[in-house]
Structures are given as structure tokens and as C-alpha cells.
Amino acid sequence: MLDPLLSVRDLKLSFQTERGELRLFQGLNLDVGKGEVLGVVGESGSGKSTLAYSIIRLLPPNARFEGGSVVLGGKDLTKLSEKQMRDVRGRDITMVFQDPTTALNPVFRVKDQMLKVIKANIGVEGAEARVLAMGMLRNVELPDAAAIMGSFPYELSGGMQQRVMIAMALTSNPQLLIADEPTSAVDATIQVQILKLLDRLRREKGFSVLLITHSIAVAKEVSDRIAVMYAGDIVEEGEAEKVVDSSKHPYTQGLVKCIPAPRARHESRRDLATVPGEVPDLTDPPPGCRFHPRCPYVMDVCRKTKPGYWKAGDSHALCYLYEGGKA
């Protein structure tokens, strides 16, 4: 990747919880290149959605930013005022959410929601805004844009609602689209259509995508690169194919094993593989490597000190197996 659009450097973020301080990110680094799709993969609770919300600075009140930078096109977003940040949201960075049935407002027609977003971010109203909205609805392959505009979200199918969401996200020609589990709430067939649509639009418009997903298989299909998250750390990062086909980090290997393989009819049903153990309680994280209690290759050093981020084949991994980049 030559030219990063988004650079997250040394991001430190903690949460004040009832059980104490939860130190989620302890110096997280991440780059998204121009026009690139970066897949961020991890289990629930790994911090992948929180990463997205720290980029656009929409964190719950108990979150505390403790340092680092989030640079988008030369601007450090952590230094912006709330008002300046509001201009970034919806203009430079937009978002598509997991469940379009709850992410769209049920009491406003599609038209009203799109026009509000257009007014806030492009500063255009009335007929001109309508033309923009209609054009974008056609561009996301929705038939009869005029009818969609006049509909309430609940009158549309989940797939159609997600297309409306994508149309809303792209009218302002953002530089970065954050897609937070964009296909987890829709049928498998719709899922493929949505992913293909996003891919086509990205090629046409050249925006970058930060795709957040729990499915490493989905990430492999559509991403250029993949970052695997575990307990607030990026444990492995590299080209999508390499990360999946020759995984380096034991956690990634576990995730890849969980991808259900197609089976022939005569084969008996196999149990779906899982990564044994659970995501640790981060108010009281395990010392050393946060993955060590679940790691099949755990060594003494893993229990004591945190591993470095070493080169591992064509990827990078946060693991003592690759200490000094020797692998």
C-alpha cells in the first residue's frame, strides 16, 4: 500500500466500567490505502466496532481517548473540534450499519431522511437534492426510485433498506466508507448482492472501505487486506489471501478453521469448528499476550510480556512465534 488515506497511530482508548477500567486499545496502528478495502475481522467484543466509532469519534460517554492520532487525508481527526468533526462525518467519512431495519428512522420517508443528509453534507435542498437522491437510488440498483423515495423504511425489504443506506452513504462522495457488518442482518443471497454492489461502487467512485465483519470468509471475498482483531489488538495483518490461506497467528488459524467447508452429499455432518475458550474480561486482562489462555502454542514468555508486532511471512503478526521476524 503506497498512499494511506487513513492512518491510525498508537491509538489508546479505555472505558470506565462498573468493574473498573477497561483498557481496550493500547497503542493500535492501522492504515487504509486510497481506494482500498480493509477487512477488520474479529469476534464480538474484540473491539472492531469500537475501532470504527473511535475513527468517527462517536463513542459512548464512558469511553476515554488517551492518546494517538487518527489522520484522514492529512487531518488529525483527534484534534478537531466537535463542530469540525461533524463536517467530517457524512462528508469525508460515512457509515453503513449492520441492521438497516433499525439504522433507518421508521417515522420518516426515505426521501426525508436522504434529503436531510444531503442538506447537512452537500448543502443542497429542494429539487436539486431530490435529483441527487434519485440518481443515487438508481445507482444502488433500486428499481423505481420515485416509489422508494416516498416509502417508509419498513415498507421495504431488508436488502432494499440496506441499498437505501448505501445510497445515503455515498451521495456526498466520501473518501472513506465504514461498513459495520453490512451483510450480517440480511439473507445469504442478498448478502452477495450487497457485497458486489459495494465493490462496483468502490471501483467507480474510488472511495476506501473499512469493512468490519465477524466473518473472515466474507472479508477474504471483498477485501484487499485483512486485519484480525482480538481483545483490542490487531493480532495479524496482511494481504487478504495470505492472511486466510497461510495464516500466521494462532488466533487467525483458529478463525480460518471455523469457515464451514462445502461438503458432498454423502459426507456426514461435521460439527462446526470453534476457537476454544472465550474473549477475556478486559477489565482484568491476562498478563502478556491477551490470547495466551486460548493459544495452542502458548510458551512461558507469552504469559509474562506482550509480544511485538513481527513480520510473519508476507503478513505481520503479534506473536512470539515470529519473534524478530525470523519466520
Add this chain to the structure above:
Amino acid sequence: MNIGAYVIRRALLMVVVLVGTITVTFFLSHLVPSNPAIFFGGQNPTPQEIQRITQEYGFNTPLYNQFYIYLRDVLTGNLGMSLSFQLPVLALILEGLPNTLTLAAISTAIALLIGIPLGIEAARHAGKRVDSLLRVFSVGFVGLPQFWLGIILQLVFAIWWGILPIGSYGGTLTYLSFHPIKTITGSYLVDALLSGNMGGFAAIAESMILPVITLSLYPLGIIVRHTRASMLATLNQDYVRTARAYGIPEREINYGLAFRNALPPVLIYAGLIFAGSIIGVIYVEDVFNLIPGIGYLVIYGTGTGISSSGISGSVDTPLILGVAIVTAIIYALSNFAVDLVQIYYDRRIIK
């Protein structure tokens, strides 16, 4: 279900509720030991006269028979004769109702116009000082008994400070007799305005300030609490997060978007408050000696006042029943109106 079918269903439900109300109030009112024949007998009727009237009017027939006749009359718009006023109940109520409704409408409107923004601000600053302060006031307002509040306001504003009239029915009427207003809606306040009688309008409006405060503080507290709760639930919704992620300004999110989502539950209370304030008006009209609405009908009808005919001590059942029915109709209609407004705001209600 389409909108038409929904509206018809709600309308039919309203009729069922009304018939139920008439039934219950009729039988309840007959539990009160009171003999209507005494009313008809004039001053000091002899037992023979009472006996004769009881026979003649059928007061000795079974109650279900009396109820049948009453229901039949009510459904044809005949609420009977008031025993104490010797006038048709319907005419008495229709004459007083516009003034009562004016007071109820103004109080409810003020409660909504002030209560909703305060509720939104409380929700926006949930847990902060503004929220705590609003909580103290709104809970306090809900806790203030209106009969006490009315008297205290009179004491402070009229007697101690002398800046507002203590009760000005007489004064207002004197003014109006020299500067008459046309009867258009039946509401003195509205008619004075429509007749261009600004002096009269000001006099009536001035006499309504303390009653309106008395009536609106309780609903104001209720509206603040409910708006806050509804707004808080709304602000946690995904679509509010979406609006934030799209750079929609906070003000627009609160007052333009989330408010619309939070409104329907508040409207339900607004409907109940409007109808419920009719009850408060009955008391307030008496305490503040206001231009008579239906309040004084109730006061006299229950035998607590001295009627124009000078007879007291017995219950004017037709009048009380009539007021109860009209109040029930107002309840039903305002709930029906709320239903319609809710459909306008959120079509999913009819699904």
C-alpha cells in the same frame, strides 16, 4: 389493515366506550340516596304530592326500565330536564361547555408547549444538573394538589401583591354589559377576540391567568416526565446514531428527528390531560369565580350550591349524568383525535 378500516374500528370502539360509560354512571348515580320527586314537589311537598310525582314519572318502576328510557333518550340527544334549573340539561351544558373547553385547551397547550421542550432538554442532559433541577420541579408540580394551589395563588397574587384579580366574574360581566360581545362560539374569550372587543378580551384573559397556572402545572410536570422518558429511549436508538454518523447537527437531531419518534407516547398523555383537565376546571371555575362553564352546573347539581330555584340538598341526577356523559364524550373524542395524530406520525401503528 388500511387507514380507513383502522379509523372506523377506533370510532366504533369509541361508541362502545360511551355506551359503557352511560351505563355505569346511570347505575352509580342511582346508588346515591336521593329522591328526584322531592325536586318536583316544590317547597316542602307533602308526602301525598311526592307519592303522586313518583307514580307519574315512573320513579317506582324497575331501574332497568328507567335505564332503557334514559338510554333511548340520550341516543336521540335528549339528556332530560335539570331538576334544579328547570331547563334542558343539554342546553345548560352547551352554554357552559365552550368556556370550560377554552380553559382546558389553554392549560393543555401551555403544558405541552413548555413541557415538551423541557422534557427534551432533561433527556439531553440526563443525569446532569439541568435534569435534576427539572426533575425536582416536575415531580413537585405533579405533587401539588390543585385545590391548594388555586387558593395559594389567590393569596399571593391577588391578596398580598394585588397584581391579579382574585376572581372577576362580576367585574368582567359589568364590563361586558357596557361593551357587549357577539355570541359566536359561546366561549367568552374567543368571542371577545372575534368581536374585536379588546378590552373585554383583556379582562377575561386577565381573570384566566391564575386559573390557567393552577390547571397547567400538574400536566406540565407529567408532560416533562413523559417527554424525558420517551426521548431517552429514542436517543438510544440506532437511527439516532445513524443521524450522528451523518453529521446531522445535534439540534436538528433532537428537535427535528428524535422528537418525532418520541412524540406518540407523549400525545397519549396529552389527550388524557386535556380531557382530564375538564375535571380540574370544574373546581377552578368555582374557586376563581370564573365565567360559568360546566363547573358551576356540577357544583349546584350535586347539591353543594344553592341553585337559582333556591332548592338545595338533593342531587340533580339528570344534570350530573349529563355532565358525566359529556365529559366521557370529550375523553373519547380526544383519545380518538390522538389516535388520528399518531397515525399521521407513525403509520406502523395500524399494522
